[in-house]
Amino acid sequence: MSPKPILIAQISDLHIKAPGSLAYGRVDTAAALTRCVAALNALTPRPDLVVISGDLADTPTEQEYAHLFQLLAPLEIPFVAVPGNHDSRELMRAAFPNPAFPTEGPFNQLHPIRELDVVLLDSSVPGEPHGELDAGSLQWLEAVLSASDQRPALLFLHHPPFRTGIWHMDRQNLRNAADFATVVERYPWVRLVGAGHVHRATTTAFAGTVATICPAPNHAVALDLSEQFAPSFRIEPPAFHLHAWFEGGAFGEVVTHLVPIGTFDGPHPFFGIDGRLL
Ligand SMILES: [Fe+2]
Numbered sequence: 331m332s333p334k335p336i337l338i339a340q341i342s343d344l345h346i347k348a349p350g351s352l353a354y355g356r357v358d359t360a361a362a363l364t365r366c367v368a369a370l371n372a373l374t375p376r377p378d379l380v381v382i383s384g385d386l387a388d389t390p391t392e393q394e395y396a397h398l399f400q401l402l403a404p405l406e407i408p409f410v411a412v413p414g415n416h417d418s419r420e421l422m423r424a425a426f427p428n429p430a431f432p433t434e435g436p437f438n439q440l441h442p443i444r445e446l447d448v449v450l451l452d453s454s455v456p457g458e459p460h461g462e463l464d465a466g467s468l469q470w471l472e473a474v475l476s477a478s479d480q481r482p483a484l485l486f487l488h489h490p491p492f493r494t495g496i497w498h499m500d501r502q503n504l505r506n507a508a509d510f511a512t513v514v515e516r517y518p519w520v521r522l523v524g525a526g527h528v529h530r531a532t533t534t535a536f537a538g539t540v541a542t543i544c545p546a547p548n549h550a551v552a553l554d555l556s557e558q559f560a561p562s563f564r565i566e567p568p569a570f571h572l573h574a575w576f577e578g579g580a581f582g583e584v585v586t587h588l589v590p591i592g593t594f595d596g597p598h599p600f601f602g603i604d605g606r607l608l
């Protein structure tokens with residue numbers, strides 16, 4: 331019996347550059363991450379874990395990961411990470427020495443948190459913008475889910491296994507989403523598939539569960555669902571996801587909150603000292 335929900339914060343697509351460089355010549359991704367870390371540290375209660383769902387660096391280079399590590403140092407919550415298409419597995423291994431990280435191949439990881447399994451899947455394809463879960467990764471996932479004694483699981487990967495309607499992102503989503511779905515739908519204890527890559531908050535039904543895309547702390551891919559438009563981005567309100575798992579039902583219930591990053595007016599009370607609504 332869990333006395334309180336298990337809280338998993340998900341941040342995505344940090345795109346950290348070398349110090350002093352702006353992403354696309356315009357976006358200060360380092361300042362955006364600093365504001366994001368402050369927002370994570372301010373959460374009460376504290377999340378149990380932060381999942382970073384890919385595109386940690388931008389080019390990528392050793393210098394970018396060193397900068398990222400510096401920017402994450404003030405984070406007061408343990409974090410885990412999986413590569414995106416802007417990352418390098420080798421540079422990530424060197425930058426984040428962690429016994430949970432595989433020593434070779436895809437960065438698939440299992441992180442048990444009390445009653446919950448947090449599963450990270452490496453959908454990156456070296457040198458390519460699109461995603462794919464290779465046969466070994468799918469077998470690994472199948473083995474984890476079948477051996478878990480029906481522990482509820484949240485799965486995280488960089489590339490969404492579904493279309494968003496934004497054409498230039500959909501052509502680089504998870505190529506073998508159908509193979510992934512075949513595994514996921516066999517295990518009803520998978521309660522969430524959390525992706526990144528599109529820099530926008532999105533939700534859909536997938537393989538008998540719920541799939542989301544986590545927004546970014548920096549720039550958003552422009553929302554345009556027309557068939558052809560020039561790929562572009564906007565600076566929209568930055569945000570991240572907070573997934574709360576509550577016990578209940580066969581495998582618990584997950585609710586995903588969109589958490590805006592910034593300084594906002596409030597909180598203000600609803601009720602006065604007489605107990606009446608103001
Ligand atoms: Fe990204």
Ligand SMILES: [Fe+2]
Nearest residue numbers: 385414415527
């Ligand atoms: Fe990406």
